[in-house]
Structure formats: C-alpha cells, structure tokens
Amino acid sequence: DTAVSQTPKYLVTQMGNDKSIKCEQNLGHDTMYWYKQDSKKFLKIMFSYNNKELIINETVPNRFSPKSPDKAHLNLHINSLELGDSAVYFCASSQLGDSYEQYFGPGTRLTVT
C-alpha cells in the first residue's frame, strides 16, 4: 500500500498554463507539506497544513495555492506557470509535533517550456 501518493508523476506544460498536482496520504497523519526541489537538489518547504488549516507559508508566490479538502489530501494548484517553476515537487506527511519523521511521496517532475 502506498503511504503518500502523488499524481501526476510527470507534468510537461507551457508557460502561462494552470496546472494542479494531487497528493493523498493513508497514514492517518494530521499534517501535510509541499516541498520544491530544484535542479541542484535543494529541498525547500513551501506549505504546511495541519488538519486542513494552513500553518506554514514560506513566502511562496500567490500563483501557488494549496488546497486541503480533508486531512488526507493536500493539492497544489499553480497559476500562470513560469519557466522557473520547473522542479520536482514533493508532498509529505507526518504526525503533528516537534519530533516526528516525515513521509514523502514519489515526487512530481514539472517541466515548463
């Protein structure tokens, strides 16, 4: 059983388009995250949700809008895609608290042309 799943795995699109990435976790966790990993493998947190409430927003452009319909899902919608948005986007989940490991999805490789 997949713990944290993301769709799609690959996404190729043109500048200016709007796209969404979906994430689901079946671990019963309260907290979910979106990370962006650039071409140099640097991983940076974008958002964190706890029980459908936004708790971290790391100065991400407002073209990026996360949505959490329930605590098992955290989707990422991106408007007006730019070349610089090309990256691998990872969803993760964890229990709420200071000392819990995070479980990562397989990633979505977004290429903007």
Added chain:
Amino acid sequence: SQQGEEDPQALSIQEGENATMNCSYKTSINNLQWYRQNSGRGLVHLILIRSNEREKHSGRLRVTLDTSKKSSSLLITASRAADTASYFCATGSRGSNYKLTFGKGTLLTVNP
C-alpha cells in the same frame, strides 16, 4: 533560509568501506533528522536524533549530534552498492509550526 550544510557534497567509496557525512547548522534545534533519496525517488527517513541526545544507532547507521558545535555526522558502516543515494540532514524547529529545513545533501556513490 537554508539551515543544514552537508559535507562533503559528493563521496565515492568502495563496497565494504565506511562512509561518513557531516552536517552543520546555524540555529537552535529541537531535533535533527537524516533522510536518503535514491535517484528519481522521494526521500526516506533514516534516523532522528533529539537535541538532548549525543549518539544514536540504527542497523549500520550511526548518528552523532554535537549541539555545542551545531554539527551532526552520519556514519554508514560496511557500505553496499545499494547505499548509493543522496543523503540529507534536516533540522526541526521548536514551536507549534513544526518545520524541517533541509541541507543540500551529500551524493554517496558506493562502487561494487
């Protein structure tokens, strides 16, 4: 802002040798975690060490933490080709807005 800095950026060893990776960080932490990322895959949690712990073991992994020097090390003993991956340290912040801040990672290549 980036917190952890791994050293070295890349490490190439022969199977059976030990691999040591280091991580330095800048601010106070609640815990430090190590993750592995195989090429084209998501990150997998390896081990978590709390700020009041100095050493932790898990199988062939040994992690140390020196909060006075703001540094940690990950030792993989008797390495295998399957250990080839990128290894990241991540620091956990205090407070209710729990957040992990990742370093840039060490690319470990274990040659058979």
